[in-house]
Amino acid sequence: MTVDTKPGPRRRDAPATEMPDKEGIVGYKLRRAQLVVFHDFLQTFARMKIRPAEFSVLSMIARTPGLKQTEIAEALGIKRANFVALMDGLEARGLADRRKGGADRRSHALHLTPEGERFVRKMVAVWHEHEDRMVDRLGGPQERDRLIELLDRLLAGQEAAKED
Amino acid sequence: MTVDTKPGPRRRDAPATEMPDKEGIVGYKLRRAQLVVFHDFLQTFARMKIRPAEFSVLSMIARTPGLKQTEIAEALGIKRANFVALMDGLEARGLADRRKGGADRRSHALHLTPEGERFVRKMVAVWHEHEDRMVDRLGGPQERDRLIELLDRLLAGQEAAKED
DNA sequence: TATTGTTATACTCTATAACTATA
DNA sequence: TATAGTTATAGAGTATAACAATA
Numbered sequence: 001m002t003v004d005t006k007p008g009p010r011r012r013d014a015p016a017t018e019m020p021d022k023e024g025i026v027g028y029k030l031r032r033a034q035l036v037v038f039h040d041f042l043q044t045f046a047r048m049k050i051r052p053a054e055f056s057v058l059s060m061i062a063r064t065p066g067l068k069q070t071e072i073a074e075a076l077g078i079k080r081a082n083f084v085a086l087m088d089g090l091e092a093r094g095l096a097d098r099r100k101g102g103a104d105r106r107s108h109a110l111h112l113t114p115e116g117e118r119f120v121r122k123m124v125a126v127w128h129e130h131e132d133r134m135v136d137r138l139g140g141p142q143e144r145d146r147l148i149e150l151l152d153r154l155l156a157g158q159e160a161a162k163e164d
Numbered sequence: 165m166t167v168d169t170k171p172g173p174r175r176r177d178a179p180a181t182e183m184p185d186k187e188g189i190v191g192y193k194l195r196r197a198q199l200v201v202f203h204d205f206l207q208t209f210a211r212m213k214i215r216p217a218e219f220s221v222l223s224m225i226a227r228t229p230g231l232k233q234t235e236i237a238e239a240l241g242i243k244r245a246n247f248v249a250l251m252d253g254l255e256a257r258g259l260a261d262r263r264k265g266g267a268d269r270r271s272h273a274l275h276l277t278p279e280g281e282r283f284v285r286k287m288v289a290v291w292h293e294h295e296d297r298m299v300d301r302l303g304g305p306q307e308r309d310r311l312i313e314l315l316d317r318l319l320a321g322q323e324a325a326k327e328d
Numbered sequence: 329t330a331t332t333g334t335t336a337t338a339c340t341c342t343a344t345a346a347c348t349a350t351a
Numbered sequence: 352t353a354t355a356g357t358t359a360t361a362g363a364g365t366a367t368a369a370c371a372a373t374a
Contacts, residue, residue, distance in 0.1 A: 019288065027205055032315075056186055063183040079366065081367080081368095134318065138317050151197040155196060232355075233356065243342070245357075271355055272356075
């Protein structure tokens with residue numbers, strides 16, 4: 001266990017200096033940074049009317065067509081009950097569809113429509129603007145990779161914590 | 165502008181390989197990691213019934229007593245309208261109070277009650293469990309500092325983007 | 329019995345507009 | 352006119368329970 005206390009004398013009645021400063025707190029900084037990045041994402045995609053969750057769903061369908069709802073929802077950390085309205089929206093816009101006819105007649109295979117394919121190509125081009133801007137802020141692809149690696153350690157810790 | 169494309173030949177009709185993979189996307193990883201850290205925080209503070217926003221408000225009042233609501237809300241990225249119910253809760257629990265009587269009779273000076281002082285001391289002790297766990301997952305205080313620095317770059321980029 | 333998709337519902341967070349009392 | 356605190360409200364996001372169809 002890491003106890004990150006600084007050496008040296010410490011007075012008894014100085015609670016103010018013992019208080020955690022938000023600027024050094026992992027969760028706080030993580031939240032603020034995530035909000036900033038999502039805000040940039042939302043601004044970038046305001047015209048295309050795409051939200052982060054919709055973006056990740058369309059990307060995943062494009063990468064791996066034919067997956068069923070539960071598979072995509074679980075991979076993205078979306079509850080399957082909440083996935084329904086999201087997918088309804090994409091279907092209503094003619095970007096993706098649910099196809100029945102597989103071996104398991106309970107499930108739907110998710111695919112992009114031809115219009116969805118075109119939309120996703122534009123979406124990815126626009127996304128590069130956003131992502132390049134974030135990578136630039138970080139200091140380049142190498143710094144981006146360092147960040148991703150550190151974030152993966154937090155995520156891996158969660159995996160380990162679940163096994164009990 | 166950083167364009168992070170890999171060299172080498174690229175086929176025309178292979179959209180699947182051109183799609184962004186969520187595992188390398190800054191915003192996506194940031195969100196997932198933040199959820200994991202907040203989940204650990206919520207578990208850790210389930211008994212004390214403290215949410216992240218309440219934690220940061222109590223910490224800030226403890227560090228700098230006498231600030232007014234708007235100052236704390238703005239520093240923490242909370243809309244002043246949403247701060248009211250949060251502060252109502254802390255006051256109802258007897259942890260903090262709004263004191264009138266300053267030069268500006270519109271504003272409230274925020275302070276901890278004696279019970280709030282005791283509560284915050286316990287809260288900070290419990291928080292160390294959580295924070296140490298996160299720092300351990302990252303690989304130690306040095307790795308934590310690296311992460312904070314990278315997140316600060318994203319936040320600094322936002323500051324710069326606002327000036328227009 | 330278990331799983332897939334679905335509906336309904338509730339709770340939290342966040343955002344905006346408008347009010348009041350003071351400045 | 353502007354600011355501090357407040358109220359009301361609306362929209363996302365997220366969580367759980369329960370159901371029908373199918374396995």
